[in-house]
Structures are given as C-alpha cells and as structure tokens.
Amino acid sequence: MVVQNIKLALGSMKGGKMRTVLSLLGIIIGVASVVTILTLGNSASGSITSSITSSGYDLIYLSPMSGTKTRETFDEFFAEKLRKNVDGIGQVMPTVSSSANLRNGSITTRTSIVGVNSNYASMVDYNESYGKWFGVEDNIFKRQVVVLGSDVAEKLFPGGNAVGNYITIYRDQGKKYLVVAVMEEKDASLGSSFNSTVYIPYNTYTQRFQRVSGVGTYVIKVAENHDPKVVNNDAQKYLDELVGSDNYMMISSASLAEMVSSVTGTLSVFLAAIGGISLLVGGIGIMNIMLVSVAERTKEIGIRKALGASPRVIRGQFLTEAITLTSFGGVVGIALGIGLSKMVANIAGWGFSVSVDACLLSVGFSMAIGIFFGMYPAAKAAKMDPIDSLNYE
C-alpha cells in the first residue's frame, strides 16, 4: 500500500512537473540555505580555528598594558613566580619586540624584530628552512646573530641563500648581524606574523635595543596533560589579584578558539533559524498545493471510496504524497546546498566538509513539514462525502 502510494505520488508529481517544482521552491531554498549555512559554518570555523591554533593550542601570550605599572611587576623573576603560583604552566618565555630597519647591500626593509630565547622555535613549533636557530651560548654571550622569517629573507636576499651572510640592523646606529637561519613559512597566529619578523637572542636585544627594562610579552606553554582553558583561567585569576584585570593582556589559542566557535555557533543558529523560517513558509506552499490537489481530484477520491477505500486509506494516500513531495524537495535542496557551499568554500579557500547533521536534519525537517502541512489536506480528502465527490465534475 505504501509503495503503491509513493508510486501514485511520483506519478502525480510527474504529471505536473512545473507545478511540483514551483510548489517545492520554498522547501528547496530553505533546505539549501540550511545545508549551506551549516556546512560553511563548519568549514569557516574550522579554518579560523586552525589558523588560531597553528602555533599550538597550548600557548598563552601575556603582556603588560602600556602606560601601566605592570611592566615593573613583570621583571626578570616574574616567569618563575608565575610558574610557582599557577598550576599547569610548563614553560614561560619572555620576549621583547619592536620594529627596526634592515639592510643588505642596497636593499632595505622595515620589519618587526623580536628578542627571544634559544628554545623559542621549538616552543611555538616553528621550523628552520635553512641553517639552525641560535643556541644558548649565543644568548648568554649576547652575540649578534639573527634568524629571518621567510618573507624577510626573500626580500633581503632575493633568490639567494641568506644563511652565512651579514645584514645590518639599525637602531640609532647600524650593527652587523650574522644570519644563522631562515625559517619555513608559517601562518600568522595571535598577532605574530612569523614570516615578516626577524629574531635575535633575548639578551642581545636587551643590550642593544631596550631603553627601559621589562618584558614585552611572555609566551607561556601549558604543561602536558593540562587543559589550556583551565590554566588560562587560573593564570587570569592570579594576575587579576596581582596587578588588576585592566593592567595586563592575555590571549591564548584555546580561549580565542572557544570565543570564535561560540560566535560562529551563534551565527549558525541564527542563520539556520532563517533557513527554518523559509522551510516553514515552504511548508505553507506545500499545504496550498495539496489543498489544490485534493480539490482537483475530488472525483478520484469519490471513485476510490466507492471501490472500498476507507478514510484512513485516502488520508494515507495524500499524506504519502505530501511527504514524498517534501522529501524530494529536501533531497534537491541538499544537493543544491552542498554544491553551493562547495563553490563558496573553493572561492574562500576554506576546507570543505559536508555537515551530515545538517543533511539529516533537513531531510527530517522537510519530512516533518510534509506530515504537518499534509495532515489537513489529507484529512479533508478523507472526510469527503463519497456521493458528493462521485458526482463532482
């Protein structure tokens, strides 16, 4: 009986192709937009999250607010203090930065220059392309060595090998620095644009560049087996007490990723709600077309009743037709939505992953719309008087 009803439904859909498509437009657009939104939401937040966490999900960046006295608190003993007072902190590395002019022969450029320790590269998961990151002794002896980000190297040494050559870094007066390494390309993350930065040993920096003592930014690595979010919150609590919440700035991949995902999550829900509304409107379209269909087929209903179809059977026939119709719309909408989001993802350069949840949700929802909005027309058909409907012309 169900098979028969689906056959009948498909037959009547084929009978009025144009009408079927037009009446399904609402459902198709609704489903397509829900699928597109949720799929793109997935892809976009996935790509944003991956760029946030590219330098490591377990990193927290801490810096004093400029113009506050925090800088005094963040002295050379602060790293150790922090590690003692906040559970779950693995390493704390002070960094200092500013910008400077660089020159190689006749080529000059302005970049940011960062003073870091010898284990910075391994801490933020940053790899050499050529050469080797400076060692502990370079830092201790305040040697004038420099590591170039890939863009800087390309700019100062176009097409050539930078390692082993000297560049001049200007700060009041120029000093020559030996290039010891050129780094691989790395996506910018949490305000560090790796490729256009040069790195020198921390102590070299403080001797050559720093007028006031104090650390620019601490890079904090969360110890293994600790949740970065928890450590982040604990550190925040500690710092709030120590210097006051307005006097420092702390960002972490974990908290940022969480924020982004909550924003995109809210956005997804909002947009999916719009999709839902258009599905609802589509459902009303279905009800309309089913009412027309029932009215048009009054005679058929009369004949079927005379042949012994019970009200339940007639209701089943028209309900099946409505569900078949909306499910068809759902499937077309999903295909359209996937195509659309693939297109957008390609253009935007996001990774593309179909939201299976969205597809199931859409089909389920469109079937539910079929049932809900098909119920009334089907009941109307079932209730028709057999004699009146037989005599209907």
Place this chain on the structure above:
Amino acid sequence: MNKIDWEEVARRIDARTLPIIYMHDVHRYYIVGDIVVKALDGVSVKIYKGDFTAIMGPSGSGKSTLMNLVGCLDTPTSGKILIDGEDTRGLNETELAYIRNRKIGFVFQQFNLLGKINALENVMTPLLYCGGISLRERRERAEQALEKVGLADRMKHLPNELSGGQKQRVAIARALVTRPSIILADEPTGALDTKTGEQIMELFYSLNSEGNTIVVVTHNDEIGNACPNQIRIRDGKREA
C-alpha cells in the same frame, strides 16, 4: 445412503430464503434549507442471490437514493437494510467502505475509471483496498477479470485510449474482480450508443447466468423491461 450434510442444506435454504438485499420500510430524508425532502419514503425491497433486477423510475423518483443506500455510499434515516446479511445501520465510514469493497461492485454511467493508470491497474485497484493480497495475485485476478469481459488485448491501455464500450467493460471487470455479492450498475448504457449498450447488457446477462447478482438502475424502460425483475420507484415510494 449418503450422509446428509445438514450445514450445506441449511446454507442452500438460506441462499433461497434470505435475500441478498433486504430493505424494510426504508426512509431517507434530506434537509435542504427549511424543507425536508423525502427522497425515499418507506420502501421495502428483497433481491435474492442470482437475481437480475432493474430499479426503474423517472429522474427525481428516488432511485439514485435507493442505489446509494444499496451501495453503502449512504445510510438510511430510518428503516432496516441488510446487505448479504450485514446490517448497515449505524456503521461508520470505515465499516461502510469495507462492505463496499467486499460485497458491492459498482458500474457507473460515466465509467469512472482512474485516468492516469492503465486498464489493468484500474481493475487491480479494489483489490488493493482488500489488504493482504500480493501484487502477483492482484495482477492475476485483474487479468482474469479483463479476459472475462473480452479485453485481454487492451490491458496496458490508458482509459482515454479506449472506446466508450471498452471503458465500460474495464469498469465491469473492476466490479467483478473482488467477486462481490452484488454488481450494482447505475445507468450502465447511458453514455453509450444503442448497439454498444446492447453489448454491455449482453455481458450482464452472461455474468448473471454464471450466478452473479445484478442490479441495474435505469430510467430507460427498454433496458429495464428487458430485465427479468423490475422494481419501480416513483416519488420516493415503490409502485405496485
């Protein structure tokens, strides 16, 4: 001496004495605005198994109302109706549909075939509503019914590819396929030319000779008088 099968005897007596259609003092009133229309006003009818009966009367006489009541499309305002022993009084839509499906085979003036499906599928439709009959059996029984009305070579045709006479044969096959107690034909020749009409009546005679109970509703005296039994209705009452 053979043993007497008393159950069989009782069944044979029943078949002779219990009418397949039994109507006693049936009234059917309609209320139109403030007026009560007495479409049937105390009609009693008995039709037995194997009868070939014409229900005759001019238009507006109440014969259509009578047909609707016999066909379980309608229930009486008062009075008693038994169809093959089943009391139709107080039955709901579903129960009436069940009786229509099992006991009545309708043949209409305008054929009333379903236009989008072919002859075979039309004939299979009532079997679908019986429930529990496999597709294969539905198909076989429909094919047999179509063979019986002489349309074995037109099974795959859509109704609009058939002539009027052929359509009516499909409709008769559809009525026969459930092996109903009664075949109820409402002006079966009304939409056909005289010659085709005669052929359709011939088909009814031959079906009757095979034991089918046939009731033809008509306003055409020629058709009605040719039937073995007549019931004449006028102004909602039976004429003597």
